[in-house]
Amino acid sequence: MAEKESNFFKPEDKLSTTESIVQFLWNPRTKEFCGRTGSSWLKILIFYIIFYLCLAAFWALMLLIFYQTIDQRVPKWQLGDSRIGSNPGLGFRPRPRDENVESTLIWFKQGHKEENWNHWRDSLVTFLEPYEKANEASADRGAHIDQCDNGKPPSDDKFCFFDIKKIDNNCSRGQDFGYKRGDPCVLIKLNRIYNWKPEPFTPDDLKNSNIPDEIRPKIVANQTQTIFISCEGENAADKENIGPVQYYPHQGIDFKYFPFTNQPGYLSPFVFVHFQKPTPGVLINIECKAWARNIKHDRMDREGSVHFELLIDGF
Known part of the structure; x- marks a missing residue:
């Protein structure tokens, strides 16, 4: 047991x-x-x-x-209540290659070898494709596009037609936007802010010493329904090397293209800045500013302005 x-x-x-x-x-x-x-x-x-x-x-x-x-088209927080705010910044095209996405340098070698400047031309061609399609599809313009003749504002849920045919031929695809010749065109546009409307200058605003001299006569002439664009060298050496500048279709963006309210197919208006004789072989720091009564400039935060560099290698 x-x-x-x-x-x-x-x-x-x-x-x-x-x-x-x-x-x-x-x-x-x-x-x-x-x-x-x-x-x-x-x-x-x-x-x-x-x-x-x-x-x-x-x-x-x-x-x-x-x-x-929430509304899929209308943001709940707008203008001053939003993170974006009510002071627009500027953007420029063409942009550097994807591997240099943070760069602001436009660097190319002028001349007949296309590989030296084709990226900058192709970048602008890609950006302008929707505008060219809007120009070609004249029968479909009535869907969301108004002609806005004589400064007439667009109808509800529509936006004014931006006719790129009015841009000077020097800043066209046929002329490679000037990159082959060494007198490049840079596209300047305002960043979109929902429901933002520009405010016109008044004669009293001429007391502001920061307004460029080239814009003052236009304010005096009551051409104030325009967001003026100015581009110049940032420093004394840059001002000396930047050369003469032209703006197409003119030196500003008309008020009729605003506000942006997320209209279907909306195309942002822009200005082509043509640098006609920049000094080759010299790095030029350029700052472009937008001018309207309710646009403030802050270089640190790049509000109301955009900075980029231009470097052109000679033959």
Whole structure:
């Protein structure tokens, strides 16, 4: 009797590490896989299926409620209440290659070898494609585009037609936007701000000494329904090397193209700045500014202005 009792309390044989792992994966005595029986695995599987279905349904319901509170076209926070604010910045095209996305340098070698400047031309061609299509599809202009003749504002949910045919031929695809010749054209545009409207200058604003002299006569002539654009060298040496500058179709953007209200197919108006005789072989720092009564300039935050550099290698 004592011998049987001692066998009953005999401890199990100590298993090796490999045997313990094998037994954990499948225990033939208890019919357990990874420490659980088949019924236990079934119960926990059903539990997690129900748990994640409830979790997904909860988030789907919250997302549905959230989307009921927003408008897909009209932002809830606008102008001064938004993160963007009510003071527009400027952008320029062409942009450097993707690998130099943070660069602001337009650097090329003029001449007949297309590979030296084709990136800059192609970048502008790509940007202007929607404008060219809008010019060609004259029959479809009525959908979302108004002609806005004589400064007439656009109808609701429409925007004014921006006719790129009025741009001087020197800044055209046929002339490679001047990059082949070494007198490049740079496109300047305002960044979009929903429902922002420019305010015209008044004669009293001429007291502001920061307004460029080239713009003052236009304000005096009451040509104030325009956001004026000016580009100049940032420093004394840059001013000396930048050479004469022309603006196409004219030195500004008409008020009729604003406000931007997320109209379908909206095309931002722009100005082509033609640098006619920049000094080759010299890095030129250029700053372009937009001028309207409610546009403030901050060089650090690049509000109301844009900076880029121009470097042209000679033949």
